[in-house]
Amino acid sequence: MNTILIFNGSPRKKGNTAVLCDSLAEVIKNRNGKTEILTLNSLNINPCRACDSCMRNKDGMCVQEDDMKDIYGKILDAHGLVFAAPIYWFMYSAQLKLVIDRMYALFGMKGNPLGGKIMAGILVYGGSDEHDSGAINAINALKTMFNYLGGEIKEIIHGTAMDIGDIRKNKILMNKVKELGIKIMQKL
C-alpha cells in the first residue's frame, strides 16, 4: 500500500494544523490511499548531535535511542512525506525542525533514498499573509529542501488561522488541502 506520512509539528492536539492534517488524510483515505499522521509533540525526538556516526556506521543509522528509530523506517517506506506545522517566530515549529534535522542520517554513503517521493508542506499562521507572518521563510526552507531531495509535487499550501478552530473559517485553505489530497492521489 502506498502510504503518505504526515508530520504534524503543532503541540495543539486539536489545533489548526491538526484539522488540516485530518482533512488531508480523509481525502486520501476516501480515494483508497493510506496515511499515517505523526503528532511530533507527543514523541521523544532529540536534536541532531552532529556526531556523524550515521555517516561512519556500517548500517548507516543514527545512534540515538529515541522515537526517530521507528520514524526512519516509516520515512523510507512512505511514498509521500507531508510536512505540516504552525509558524512560530517566522519559521516552522521546532517540533518539525527536529525531524528534518535528523533526516540527515538518511544521507551520506547511502546516497539520497528520498528522491522521487511526493513531498508537500502545510503551514498555518496568525499573521495576515506569508510575509506578515514570516511564513515566507518556512516556505523557502521547505522548497529548497524538496528541490535538494528531488521530491515530486513539491507543493506548499499555507494560510491564516490564529486560535484553535479558526482554520474552519478559512475556506480557501480548507479547500486547498482537499485539492492537495486529490493531487497526491493522482500522482500515486
Ligand SMILES: Cc1cc2nc3c(=O)[nH]c(=O)nc-3n(C[C@H](O)[C@H](O)[C@H](O)COP(=O)(O)O)c2cc1C
Ligand atoms: C510560540 C508561538 C509563536 C508564534 N509565532 C508566529 C509567527 O511568527 N507568525 C505568525 O503569523 N503567527 C505566529 N504564531 C501564531 C500561530 O502560528 C497560530 O496560532 C497557528 O494557528 C497555530 O497553529 P496550531 O493551532 O496548529 O498550533 C505563534 C504562536 C506561538 C504559540
